[in-house]
Amino acid sequence: MSNAPVEFFFDFNSPYGYIAAHKISALAAKHGRTVDWKPFLLGAVFKVTGAQPLPHVPMKGDYAHHDFARSARFHEVTYNPPESFPFSPVAASRAVYWAKADGKAAEMTLALYNAALGAGQDIAAPDAVVAIAAKAGFDADAVAAGIQDPAIKEQLKTVTDEAISREIFGSPFMVVDGEAFWGADRLDMVERWLETGGW
Amino acid sequence: MSNAPVEFFFDFNSPYGYIAAHKISALAAKHGRTVDWKPFLLGAVFKVTGAQPLPHVPMKGDYAHHDFARSARFHEVTYNPPESFPFSPVAASRAVYWAKADGKAAEMTLALYNAALGAGQDIAAPDAVVAIAAKAGFDADAVAAGIQDPAIKEQLKTVTDEAISREIFGSPFMVVDGEAFWGADRLDMVERWLETGGW
Numbered sequence: 001m002s003n004a005p006v007e008f009f010f011d012f013n014s015p016y017g018y019i020a021a022h023k024i025s026a027l028a029a030k031h032g033r034t035v036d037w038k039p040f041l042l043g044a045v046f047k048v049t050g051a052q053p054l055p056h057v058p059m060k061g062d063y064a065h066h067d068f069a070r071s072a073r074f075h076e077v078t079y080n081p082p083e084s085f086p087f088s089p090v091a092a093s094r095a096v097y098w099a100k101a102d103g104k105a106a107e108m109t110l111a112l113y114n115a116a117l118g119a120g121q122d123i124a125a126p127d128a129v130v131a132i133a134a135k136a137g138f139d140a141d142a143v144a145a146g147i148q149d150p151a152i153k154e155q156l157k158t159v160t161d162e163a164i165s166r167e168i169f170g171s172p173f174m175v176v177d178g179e180a181f182w183g184a185d186r187l188d189m190v191e192r193w194l195e196t197g198g199w
Numbered sequence: 200m201s202n203a204p205v206e207f208f209f210d211f212n213s214p215y216g217y218i219a220a221h222k223i224s225a226l227a228a229k230h231g232r233t234v235d236w237k238p239f240l241l242g243a244v245f246k247v248t249g250a251q252p253l254p255h256v257p258m259k260g261d262y263a264h265h266d267f268a269r270s271a272r273f274h275e276v277t278y279n280p281p282e283s284f285p286f287s288p289v290a291a292s293r294a295v296y297w298a299k300a301d302g303k304a305a306e307m308t309l310a311l312y313n314a315a316l317g318a319g320q321d322i323a324a325p326d327a328v329v330a331i332a333a334k335a336g337f338d339a340d341a342v343a344a345g346i347q348d349p350a351i352k353e354q355l356k357t358v359t360d361e362a363i364s365r366e367i368f369g370s371p372f373m374v375v376d377g378e379a380f381w382g383a384d385r386l387d388m389v390e391r392w393l394e395t396g397g398w
Contacts, residue, residue, distance in 0.1 A: 049257040058248040059368040073398050169258040185384035199272050
């Protein structure tokens with residue numbers, strides 16, 4: 001069996017990504033794996049596929065909002081999305097890549113996701129991201145500088161391009177040893193794949 | 200707790216509907232419920248929503264085909280779709296409404312679904328539907344007449360209109376006491392809802 005990290009592609013606007021973000025670390029650890037946190041810009045992918053956010057799709061909007069909240073309760077994750085939705089995930093995503101260099105991508109992801117989708121905060125602005133990160137124990141000045149670092153900006157662009165080229169068309173997308181799973185509702189299959197190596 | 204049947208909306212082209220069709224009777228029975236089998240024409244709904252079959256959506260095609268087969272194996276359902284896909288589900292759907300009058304909708308649904316998505320047979324033509332139904336123990340002449348019965352034709356039209364008005368935008372759609380669940384990957388939630396009445 002491989003020990004490769006579980007790749008976890010997500011967009012900060014994605015409620016299902018938020019739910020899965022709360023589950024994936026424990027799931028991976030149970031099977032001796034780590035998680036490679038890969039925030040990306042789903043909006044850029046949607047430009048290629050022509051897809052729209054679920055709440056904007058005819059007939060699916062009401063169902064989607066209902067299912068977001070119901071799925072969060074099912075998985076026992078607090079869900080309280082912000083009013084302005086979708087929001088720009090750029091600053092938050094960059095903060096994750098900055099934290100990743102210190103092995104703190106999980107902590108940064110959850111702090112920001114919890115603020116946005118758990119507490120309804122607006123995390124679009126860099127200042128908001130810095131304040132949330134500081135509250136979670138990160139150094140505010142270092143985060144603020146990190147978000148503006150050209151190398152960090154490039155990482156987000158690179159992973160978004162990678163998502164497009166690998167046909168990662170939604171959030172969350174979890175990849176286990178090259179096997180791709182789309183959606184929080186595939187966590188049971190991710191678990192089985194980690195257990196068995198496939199079926 | 201209600202004893203109302205679990206409504207099971209599906210289109211014969213839907214691999215996830217096929218998987219769920221194999222699970223829903225036992226799931227409902229476990230909680231003292233029956234299943235109200237409601238085949239409908241998803242193509243007519245897609246005309247309203249502008250949606251396309253998953254395999255036709257940019258980037259999603261390869262994933263969808265892979266996930267259909269993987270999901271079927273996960274749920275231990277034999278999956279072998281026909282070459283011409285999607286096909287007209289009209290005759291097959293009418294046959295189910297015909298069988299429903301005798302309480303045999305489950306048997307007819309599974310016979311036709313297994314032929315189409317389990318054995319790769321073309322079930323678009325009424326003759327094919329009649330032959331499969333006959334092999335499953337139904338009276339061939341009666342099925343052939345039933346498929347042409349104006350009242351049966353009307354039932355399919357009515358349920359398809361009902362699907363549109365109730366925003367049943369995909370397959371399978373399972374409704375438990377008014378609570379709607381989309382997708383074979385919601386069977387776990389359907390089960391929890393049947394157990395608890397909601398959460």
